[in-house]
Amino acid sequence: MTYSIASILPIVLLPFFAFAVNSFIVKRFTTLSVILSCSAIFGSFLFAARIFGDFVFGKYNSDYYIHKTFTWFDISGGGLTFKVPMGIYIDNMAAIMLLMVTGVAFLIHLFSTFYMHDDKRYGRFFVYLSLFTSAMLGLVLSDNLLSVFIFWEIMGFCSYSLIGFYYEKEGAGNASIKAFMTTRVGDVFFLLGIVALWTTVGSVTFVDIYKAIATGGLKDSILIFGIGVPVATLAAFSIFMGTVGKSAQFPLQVWLPDAMFGPTPCSALIHAATMVAAGVYLSLRMFPLMELGGLLPIIAYVGGITALGAATIALVQTDIKAVLAFSTISQLGYMVLGIGVGAYNPAFMHLITHAVFKACLFLAAGSVIHSLHDHHTHTHVQEMPRMGGLRKKLPYTFLAMLFCTLAIAGVPLFSGFVSKDRILGDALVMASSSKLYWAPAVMGFIGAFLTPFYMFRMIFLTFFGEPRDKDLYEHAHHEHIQFNSNVPLLILSVFTFGVWFSGSLEGQGIVKVFPESKYEWFQVLVEKPELNKFIGRTSTAISEPESKEFIEHSHYDPNHGMSEEEAHHVHHLHHLGAIASIIIAFSGIFLAYLMYVAFKVNPGWWTNAFSGWTKALKNKYYFDNFYIDGLIKKLMLPFNNFLSWFDMGVYDRIAIDGWAKVNQWLYSVSRWFDNLIIDSVLVDGSGVSVRFFNIIMRTIQNGRIQFYFIVLIVVLVSYLLSFKPVI
Amino acid sequence: MSLISYISISLILFICGLVVILARKNIIGMLLGVELILNASALNFVTFTKYFNSNIDGHIFSLFIILVAAAEAAVGLAIVIRFFQVRESIHIDSATQLQS
Numbered sequence: 001m002t003y004s005i006a007s008i009l010p011i012v013l014l015p016f017f018a019f020a021v022n023s024f025i026v027k028r029f030t031t032l033s034v035i036l037s038c039s040a041i042f043g044s045f046l047f048a049a050r051i052f053g054d055f056v057f058g059k060y061n062s063d064y065y066i067h068k069t070f071t072w073f074d075i076s077g078g079g080l081t082f083k084v085p086m087g088i089y090i091d092n093m094a095a096i097m098l099l100m101v102t103g104v105a106f107l108i109h110l111f112s113t114f115y116m117h118d119d120k121r122y123g124r125f126f127v128y129l130s131l132f133t134s135a136m137l138g139l140v141l142s143d144n145l146l147s148v149f150i151f152w153e154i155m156g157f158c159s160y161s162l163i164g165f166y167y168e169k170e171g172a173g174n175a176s177i178k179a180f181m182t183t184r185v186g187d188v189f190f191l192l193g194i195v196a197l198w199t200t201v202g203s204v205t206f207v208d209i210y211k212a213i214a215t216g217g218l219k220d221s222i223l224i225f226g227i228g229v230p231v232a233t234l235a236a237f238s239i240f241m242g243t244v245g246k247s248a249q250f251p252l253q254v255w256l257p258d259a260m261f262g263p264t265p266c267s268a269l270i271h272a273a274t275m276v277a278a279g280v281y282l283s284l285r286m287f288p289l290m291e292l293g294g295l296l297p298i299i300a301y302v303g304g305i306t307a308l309g310a311a312t313i314a315l316v317q318t319d320i321k322a323v324l325a326f327s328t329i330s331q332l333g334y335m336v337l338g339i340g341v342g343a344y345n346p347a348f349m350h351l352i353t354h355a356v357f358k359a360c361l362f363l364a365a366g367s368v369i370h371s372l373h374d375h376h377t378h379t380h381v382q383e384m385p386r387m388g389g390l391r392k393k394l395p396y397t398f399l400a401m402l403f404c405t406l407a408i409a410g411v412p413l414f415s416g417f418v419s420k421d422r423i424l425g426d427a428l429v430m431a432s433s434s435k436l437y438w439a440p441a442v443m444g445f446i447g448a449f450l451t452p453f454y455m456f457r458m459i460f461l462t463f464f465g466e467p468r469d470k471d472l473y474e475h476a477h478h479e480h481i482q483f484n485s486n487v488p489l490l491i492l493s494v495f496t497f498g499v500w501f502s503g504s505l506e507g508q509g510i511v512k513v514f515p516e517s518k519y520e521w522f523q524v525l526v527e528k529p530e531l532n533k534f535i536g537r538t539s540t541a542i543s544e545p546e547s548k549e550f551i552e553h554s555h556y557d558p559n560h561g562m563s564e565e566e567a568h569h570v571h572h573l574h575h576l577g578a579i580a581s582i583i584i585a586f587s588g589i590f591l592a593y594l595m596y597v598a599f600k601v602n603p604g605w606w607t608n609a610f611s612g613w614t615k616a617l618k619n620k621y622y623f624d625n626f627y628i629d630g631l632i633k634k635l636m637l638p639f640n641n642f643l644s645w646f647d648m649g650v651y652d653r654i655a656i657d658g659w660a661k662v663n664q665w666l667y668s669v670s671r672w673f674d675n676l677i678i679d680s681v682l683v684d685g686s687g688v689s690v691r692f693f694n695i696i697m698r699t700i701q702n703g704r705i706q707f708y709f710i711v712l713i714v715v716l717v718s719y720l721l722s723f724k725p726v727i
Numbered sequence: 728m729s730l731i732s733y734i735s736i737s738l739i740l741f742i743c744g745l746v747v748i749l750a751r752k753n754i755i756g757m758l759l760g761v762e763l764i765l766n767a768s769a770l771n772f773v774t775f776t777k778y779f780n781s782n783i784d785g786h787i788f789s790l791f792i793i794l795v796a797a798a799e800a801a802v803g804l805a806i807v808i809r810f811f812q813v814r815e816s817i818h819i820d821s822a823t824q825l826q827s
Contacts, residue, residue, distance in 0.1 A: 703823030706749050713745065 003051075003066050004545035008088055011047045011098060012141060014040040015134035022127045030123035037126040038109045041133055045102035048095075048137075055095040055525070062527050065091040066546055067143060067207065067539040081202065087539060089143030089206060092525040093348060097140045097281065100352050104273045104359045105133045107488035111363050112265040114485040115370055125165065125263065132158035136274050140281070143539075144205040145194045145239075148282060152190070152246065155275045156183055162266040163259045175258035182255040186245015186279075193238025196222075200231045206285055207534055213288050214531035236293030239286050247279030247332045250306040254623050256329055260321040264366030267321065272328045273359040277351050280335045284348055287339065288529055297436050300340025300427070304440030304447075306333030309621065311450035315457075316607070316617045319382050320365050323458045327408065328358055330447055337444055338423035341430040341437060344528040346422035352522075353415035353501060357404040360492035364401035367485060368394060368462060371476045384461040386469040394479045398463045400489035405459050407496035409452030410585040417581070418498040424448060425577035429570050448581055452588030460596035733774040740767035754810065754817045758803045765796045 018040035022033040055064060069087030076082050090098075109129060116125050135154035142148045157180075164176030197204050200220065201212045212218050213232070221228035243249065248256035259271045270276075283290065283299070290296060307330050314326035331354045338347030371394060372381040381387070391398045407416035427441040467473035479486060501522050540546055594600045607614045619625065700711075740763055747760030769789040776785025807817055814821045 705819055705822060709748060 002545045005068070005542055007047065007050070008066075008068075008090070008141070011044045011051075011102070012134050012138045014043045014047075015130045015137065019127055019130035019134060022123070022130060026123035026127055033123050034113060034126050037130045038106070038113065040130060041102060041106045041109050044133075044137060045099075045106050048098040048102040051090065052095045052099040055090070055092050056521055062092060062525050063533065065089070067537070068542045068544075068546065069143065069205070069539040070542040084146065085144065085203070085205065086147055087143035087205065087542065088141050090141065093284070094140050096348075096352060096522075096526065098137065100355055101133070101136050101140060101274050104355055104492070105129075105136075105269060107492055108265050108269045108273075108359060108363065110484045111268075111366065111488045112263075114482065115265050115366050116263060119263075121165070125162075125266070128158050128161050128165075129266070129269065132162070132270060132275070136278065139278055143207070144203070145197065145209075146204050148285075149187075149190060149194060152242070152278065152282075153187065155270070155278065156180060156187065156246075159183075159259070159270050159275060162270060163262040165262050165266065169261065171258075172261040175255075175261040179255040179259050182252050183245040186242045186252055189238040189245075190242025193235045193242065196231060196235040196238060200235075207537055207539070209286075210288060210529055210531050210534040211537075213292050214535050218289070218292060230293065232289055233293035233295065236286065236290045236295045237298075240283060240290060240295060240299060243279035243283045243336070244302065245279070246282075247276045247336065248306075248329050249279075249302050249333065249336055250309060251623070253306060253310065253329050254620070254627060257322055257325045257620065260319070260325050264321065264362060264369060267325075268359045268362030268366065271325065272362050273355040276328065276332055277335075277355055280332065280339070280347065280351050283336070283339050284344065284351075287344055288531055290339070291342075296340050296342060298340075300337055300430075300437060300440040303333045303335070303337030303340050304443035306330065307337055307447040308333075308443040308450075311447040311454065313617050313620050314454040315450065316614055317454075318384050320368065320384050320387070320458060320462060321362075321382055323384075323454060324358070324361055324365055327361075327451065327455065330451065331358065331408065333447070334420055334423055334444065337427060337440055340440065341423070341427045343423050343426035345523055345526050346419055346426060348526050349501060349522055350416075350419035350423055353407065353419045353496075356492055356495045357407040357416060360400055360404045360489055360496065361408070363489050363492070364397050364404065367397040367479075367489065371397075371479070372472055373475060374472060375475060381469075381472060384458065386472055387462045387467075388465045388469075389463070389467040389473060390476065391463040393473070393476045394463075396479055396481065396486040397489060400486070400493040401463070402459065403493040403496045405455045409455050409589060410448060410581055411452075411589075412582060413498050415496050415498050415501050417585070418502045420448065421578050421581045422574075424581055425574040428573045428577045432569075432573055445580065445584065449584045449588050452585045453592045456589050456592035457596055460592060464597050730774065730778050733770065733777075737767045737770040737774065740764075740770065752819050754807050754819055754822075755804075757819065758800060758807070761803070762796055762800065765792055765799075768792065 015037075018033075018037045022036060026033045067087065067089050069085050072084045072086045074083040109126070112125060112129065116122050119125065132155060135151040135158065139148050139151035139155070142151065160176045160180040163179050164172050166172050194204055197209060200218060201208055203209075218232040218235070219230060221230050222234065223229075224234070245252045256271055256276070260267055262271070290299060310326045310329035310333060314323050314330065317323045317326060331350070335347045335350050335354070338344075338350060368387070368390060369380045369382055371390075372387065373379075374381050403414070407414035410417045410420050424441070424444050427437065427444050430437040431441040481487065502520060591601070595603045616622065744760045744763030744765075744767060747763060748757050751757055751760065769792040772785040772789045772792070776783070810822065811817050
C-alpha cells in the first residue's frame with residue numbers, strides 16, 4: 001500500500017476544514033454545520049482505519065514506520081543554522097492512537113447531536129469539537145516537539161472554550177481560566193524543554209532526539225544557578241512537567257475537577273479520553289529521554305501519588321461527573337506510574353483502554369444527566385443523592401455503564417484489568433529489584449482497591465435501590481434505542497472487553513485464552529523505541545508517495561529478551577500481582593455492595609469516625625485552598641504588590657518622571673533652537689528669498705501676450721543690432 | 728523706382744503690422760496685423776529678387792507666403808472662435824491663463 005500525502009493529511013485536514021467552514025456558517029445553518037462536523041470526523045476515521053489496518057494487520061512488525069518531512073522555513077545564513085523542519089511520523093503507536101481518537105471522537109460527535117440538541121449554542125459546540133479533534137490528530141501525526149507544542153496549545157484553547165461553554169453558569173468562567181492557567185504552568189516548562197533540546201540537539205524531531213541519545217549527544221551538563229545539570233535531565237524534567245500540567249498529575253491536578261463545568265460530551269472527549277491522554281502520549285514518545293535523564297523514580301512517585309490521592313478523593317464525591325473526573329485523574333496516575341516503572345507498552349495500552357471506557361462512562365453519565373430534568377429549577381440533575389433506581393428507566397445506559405465500570409474496576413476479561421494489571425505487575429517487578437519503587441507500587445495497589453469501590457458506589461447510588469427523589473424519577477424519560485443517544489455507548493462498551501487488546505486473561509501471556517501469540521498484537525507492535533535502530537534512519541520528502549512492503553513478522557517473545565531464570569522470577573511476580581488485583585477488585589466491589597445495596601455497613605459511620613479525613617477529602621486535600629489562599633494570596637499577591645509598588649513608587653517616580661524632566665529641559669532647548677534658527681532663519685528666510693525672486697518673475701510672467709511680444713521684439717532687435725549691418 | 732522706396736514701403740507695412748499687433752486689444756485685429764507683417768516680408772522677397780537676382784525664386788517664395796498666411800489666418804480664426812466660445816470675449820487681456 002502506498003502512503004502519499006493525500007492519504008495521510010485528510011485525517012487532520014477534514015476536521016479542520018469542518019471547523020473553518022462551520023465557524024462562518026454556524027449561525028444560519030446549524031444543522032448543516034453539525035452534519036459537516038460529524039461527516040468530517042467520520043472521514044478521518046475511515047482514513048485512520050486504513051492506516052491502522054495496514055499497520056496492524058498488513059505489516060505486523062514493530063519496526064514499520066512512515067516518516068515524511070518538509071522544511072517549514074529556513075533562515076540559516078552567516079554560519080548560523082536556523083532551519084525548522086515539520087513532518088509526519090506514523091509508527092504503530094501513532095496508528096493505534098489515530099484509530100482510537102477518530103473512533104472515540106466520532107461516537108462523541110454522534111452523542112453530542114443528541115445531548116446538545118436543545119442547547120442554544122448547539123452549533124458552536126461542534127465548531128470547537130472539530131477544531132479540538134483536528135488538533136489532537138495533528139499532535140498524534142507530528143514528528144517533532146514543536147508541532148506537538150502547537151497542537152497542544154490549540155487543544156488547551158479548545159479546552160478553555162469548552163469548559164466555559166455555559167458561561168452564564170456561575171463558576172464556569174473561573175473554571176475555564178483555572179484550567180487554562182494551570183496547564184500553562186506545565187506548558188511553560190514544556191517550552192523550556194523544547195528550547196533545551198533545540199540548543200543541544202539542533203532539532204526537535206523525535207528521530208533526531210533518539211539519535212542524539214543513542215550517540216551520547218545529551219550527556220553534557222549545563223549550569224543552572226551554578227549547579228551542573230545534565231541536559232537530558234533538564235529536558236526530560238521540563239517535558240514531564242508539560243505532561244503533569246496536561247494530564248492533571250500531582251501537583252497540577254486541580255484544574256480537571258473544575259473542568260466538569262463543560263458540557264458532558266466535551267468532558268468525555270477532552271477531559272477523559274484524548275487531550276489528557278496527549279500528555280501521557282508525549283511522555284511515552286520521550287521515554288528514552290526520561291530514562292536517560294534518570295527521571296523514572298520521580299515519575300513513578302508522581303503517578304503513584306496521583307493514582308492514590310485522586311482515588312481517595314473520589315470516595316466522597318456526590319456529583320456523578322466529579323466521581324468520573326477524579327477517577328480520570330487516578331487512571332492517568334496509573335499511566336504515569338506505568339511510565340515510571342518502565343512499563344512502556346502497558347502504559348500505552350492503559351491509555352487506549354482507558355480512553356474507550358472513560359469516554360463511554362462520561363457519555364453514560366451524560367445520558368443519565370440528560371434524562372433527569374428538575375422541573376422546579378429547570379436544570380439537569382448531577383447529584384447522586386437524588387438519583388437511585390434508574391436501572392429500569394435507562395436500561396441501555398445502565399448496561400453500557402456497567403461494562404465500563406467493570407473494565408475500570410479491573411475485573412478479569414475486561415480491558416481495564418489487562419492494562420492496569422500489567423502496570424501493577426511491572427511496578428511489583430521494579431519494587432522487587434529496588435527499594436525505591438516500593439512506595440509507588442503499594443500506592444498503586446491501594447488505589448486499585450479504591451477504584452472498584454468508588455466506581456461501584458457510583459453505579460449503586462445511580463442505578464440500584466429505591467429512587468430517592470420520587471418526583472425526579474417520575475419525570476425521567478424512559479430510554480429507547482436511538483442511534484445517537486445510546487448506540488454510541490453500546491458500541492464503546494463492546495470495546496471494553498479484554499480480548500480486543502490481549503489474547504491472554506491477564507495480559508502477561510501466561511493464562512492464555514487464545515493459544516496463538518498473534519492475539520497479542522498490542523504487545524508485539526508497540527515496544528520501547530530501540531535507539532540503535534534510529535541511527536541510520538532517514539525521512540522522505542513529503543511530496544513523495546511512500547511504498548514499503550514490509551512482510552517480516554515480529555514474533556511475540558513473552559520473556560522480553562530476559563534469561564529464563566529472570567523471566568521465571570518476573571512471571572512469578574506478575575502472577576502474584578494478577579491474583580492480588582483480582583482479589584482486590586472483587587473485595588472493593590463487595591465492600592461497595594455491602595455499603596450501598598445490602599446496607600450492612602453504614603457509610604455514615606465511617607464519615608463520622610474519620611470526620612477529619614472526610615473533610616480533607618471533600619476539600620480535595622485543600623489543594624485549591626493551598627494554591628489560592630496560600631500560594632497565590634500569601635506569596636504571589638504580596639510579591640505582586642511589591643512589584644507594583646516598585647513599579648509605581650520607584651520605577652515610575654524616579655526613572656519615568658526623571659526622564660520626563662530631562663526631556664522637558666531638552667524640549668525647551670530645542671524649542672528655542674527651533675524657533676530662532678530653524679523657523680526664523682531657515683524657514684522664513686527661504687520664504688523671503690522666494691518672495692524676492694517672485695517679484696521679478698511675476699512682472700515678467702504676467703500672461704499678457706502683447707507684453708511678451710514687445711519683449712520678443714526688443715530681444716530680436718538688440719540681437720540684430722549687435723551684428724554689423726549687411727547693407 | 729529705386730530699391731530704397733520698395734524697402735521703405737515694406738518697412739512701413741512691417742511697422743504698421745507691428746503697431747497693430749502691439750496696440751490693438753482685439754484678437755482679430757491682431758491677426759490682421761500679422762497679415763500685414765507677412766505681406767511686408769513678401770514684398771521684401773519680391774524686391775530683392777528684382778534687384779539682385781534674375782531668377783524667380785523670390786516670386787515663388789512670396790506665393791508660398793501668401794499660401795501660408797491664408798492657412799495661418801484660417802487656423803488663427805478657428806482659435807479665436809474657440810476662444811470666444813470659452814471666454815465669450817475676444818479681448819486679448821482675457822487670454823492670460825493657459826487653462827479655463
